[in-house]
Amino acid sequence: MAGGLLGSMDSGWWPRGSSSFAAEVDGLFFLIAVIVGAWLLLCQAALFFFLWQASGRGGPGRLRGLQIETWSIVTLAVAVLACDLVVEAYGHPIWKLIVSAPRGNALVVQVQARQFVWEIRHPGADGRLATEDDIEVQNELHVPVGVPIELHLRSKDVIHSFFLPTVRLKQDVLPGVEIRRWFLPTRVGRFPLACAELCGFAHYRMGGALIVHDPESYQRWLAAGATAIGGLEQGVRR
Numbered sequence: 017m018a019g020g021l022l023g024s025m026d027s028g029w030w031p032r033g034s035s036s037f038a039a040e041v042d043g044l045f046f047l048i049a050v051i052v053g054a055w056l057l058l059c060q061a062a063l064f065f066f067l068w069q070a071s072g073r074g075g076p077g078r079l080r081g082l083q084i085e086t087w088s089i090v091t092l093a094v095a096v097l098a099c100d101l102v103v104e105a106y107g108h109p110i111w112k113l114i115v116s117a118p119r120g121n122a123l124v125v126q127v128q129a130r131q132f133v134w135e136i137r138h139p140g141a142d143g144r145l146a147t148e149d150d151i152e153v154q155n156e157l158h159v160p161v162g163v164p165i166e167l168h169l170r171s172k173d174v175i176h177s178f179f180l181p182t183v184r185l186k187q188d189v190l191p192g193v194e195i196r197r198w199f200l201p202t203r204v205g206r207f208p209l210a211c212a213e214l215c216g217f218a219h220y221r222m223g224g225a226l227i228v229h230d231p232e233s234y235q236r237w238l239a240a241g242a243t244a245i246g247g248l249e250q251g252v253r254r
């Protein structure tokens with residue numbers, strides 16, 4: 017429900033989700049915000065209560081001789097632990113889902129980060145990577161809607177972080193390791209792609225786009241390669 021509530025929002029602060037697991041991630045975010053918010057209110061209430069008492073307006077000398085009782089510390093510690101466990105119990109299946117292998121036949125796309133560009137190699141019409149018809153584009157990830165996408169993430173130089181806000185996917189990209197993540201795009205459109213790790217002086221330039229096509233436009237994109245389609249002028253085919 018919470019995920020649905022946040023999922024229905026669409027603003028710069030909270031862009032609407034565009035993947036199969038976005039609602040779950042939103043639900044977890046909402047749960048953490050509620051728990052942390054409740055603790056914030058509780059702590060502030062305690063702070064103002066003690067200030068009021070210490071000021072003497074709550075009765076003179078009420079704080080004199082006040083001792084911290086063991087039971088209050090233990091109760092607080094147990095309450096904090098219980099909140100942690102609730103977040104863990106709610107979040108663990110979502111984490112497992114995101115780091116698991118994709119379900120069904122996924123389209124594999126290779127994403128290579130380097131200062132300060134995303135080099136994205138898409139499979140061509142044959143649907144397979146590392147063949148003649150691969151399409152390599154800078155800073156644009158093109159996918160068909162409703163098809164699971166498996167990303168093979170690498171870095172040529174430093175640590176970057178591959179971030180698709182509407183997909184609710186953020187993954188550090190490390191030199192020397194290939195990390196695999198997946199998502200299922202559920203909405204057609206153009207969505208932001210960013211580097212979420214300060215990776216050098218031109219880090220700000222590592223922005224791009226996730227372009228989710230409907231089946232016909234995806235076929236057109238495949239047929240034309242990256243450069244020929246209107247609106248994709250940033251695309252560079254190699």
Ligand SMILES: [Cu+2]
Pocket residue numbers: 129132175176177211212213214215219222
């Ligand atoms: Cu970067």
